Amino acid sequence: MPLSFRDLPIRDDLRGLTPYGAPQLHVPVALNVNENSHPIPEAVAHDIVAGLAEAVLGINRYPDREFTALRESLAGYLGHDLTGENIWAANGSNEVLQQMLQAFGGPDRTALAFPPTYSMHSIIASITGTRWVTGERDADYELSPETVERWIKKTDPDIVFLCSPNNPTGTPVSLETIEVAYAATRGILIVDEAYAEFMPAGEPSALTLLPGRERLVVSRTMSKAFAFAGARLGYLAADPSVADALRLVRLPYHLSALTQAASLAALAHADEMLAMVDDIRGQRDRLLEELPRLGHPVLRSWTNFVLFGGVADPSATFEALLQRGILIRDIGIPHHMRVTAGTEQETTQFLAALAELG
Ligand code: PMP
Numbered sequence: 001m002p003l004s005f006r007d008l009p010i011r012d013d014l015r016g017l018t019p020y021g022a023p024q025l026h027v028p029v030a031l032n033v034n035e036n037s038h039p040i041p042e043a044v045a046h047d048i049v050a051g052l053a054e055a056v057l058g059i060n061r062y063p064d065r066e067f068t069a070l071r072e073s074l075a076g077y078l079g080h081d082l083t084g085e086n087i088w089a090a091n092g093s094n095e096v097l098q099q100m101l102q103a104f105g106g107p108d109r110t111a112l113a114f115p116p117t118y119s120m121h122s123i124i125a126s127i128t129g130t131r132w133v134t135g136e137r138d139a140d141y142e143l144s145p146e147t148v149e150r151w152i153k154k155t156d157p158d159i160v161f162l163c164s165p166n167n168p169t170g171t172p173v174s175l176e177t178i179e180v181a182y183a184a185t186r187g188i189l190i191v192d193e194a195y196a197e198f199m200p201a202g203e204p205s206a207l208t209l210l211p212g213r214e215r216l217v218v219s220r221t222m223s224k225a226f227a228f229a230g231a232r233l234g235y236l237a238a239d240p241s242v243a244d245a246l247r248l249v250r251l252p253y254h255l256s257a258l259t260q261a262a263s264l265a266a267l268a269h270a271d272e273m274l275a276m277v278d279d280i281r282g283q284r285d286r287l288l289e290e291l292p293r294l295g296h297p298v299l300r301s302w303t304n305f306v307l308f309g310g311v312a313d314p315s316a317t318f319e320a321l322l323q324r325g326i327l328i329r330d331i332g333i334p335h336h337m338r339v340t341a342g343t344e345q346e347t348t349q350f351l352a353a354l355a356e357l358g
Pocket of ligand 1: 223233
């Protein structure tokens, strides 16, 4: 019998956990982790390589621990009068969130969230020893101000997670709900906006609520709309004091010189990097229109994915699609599955295969 980690003198609170495990399989049509299916433009790739080449020549030295140029560039990208001081970044927004819980969560502290929501939020709570408490959503997974306020009052959390638009449902959280949540909590309010760029054009983000709210944190990522998942760059915008807190828990030089250089070069071409967002929204809208015709009710989605119901046996559908080279996500909600809006061709292949399964 091979040794299990449970045979080791591991922390008691880790014994029952299972690691994050979205299947990583090489298939022709990968629509399971909400990546941007479109490769980045070649001209941008060349600029990124040039930036990397320059960084490599100085790689004998540790990188800028404060990643100042990158923070300024991210602030410029976000707008809203933010400066580099308002920004913090790490290797993916997962790491940003982990640092947040290291600083503001931990033993004797509580984080409140509203499942179904992004699975890493609870995993990060567990690994930082933060108590995880959950509230219930309204019909169709929506979150009214009253509902959020009631759960905050009931649980008195140190941290509140609102994922907007939410993964895996695709549903947004209104700014009114966010404002009410902020006013109701004495803790930190984290709004995870990983999918913000897929919201309808002109729709305001929680970034607009930052002024005067020093316990509000908005996290973002370059992994989704920005087509940069492999580079691992996530960030947050908040009062500068939040970055000061995170300096206590980050490891020195956590953002490599290569990550900084690649991200800076990509941000210099933000428009081109985001060029496919309209196309992806179009494929998402197509999924929202066509899935119900195949007998699969959908929820509204402001993201690059759709949660659909009417699936008799999600694990059987998962396997049947996989046999056809298509990977989607069984997120553990009975009779539901989640699919990422891919390229037009990928979306067509998925819809045709699903129709064939009947
Ligand atoms: N937040 C949400 C809601 C997500 O769906 C994801 C990725 N699936 C992340 C954060 C983390 O992304 P990354 O670490 O690549 O920035």
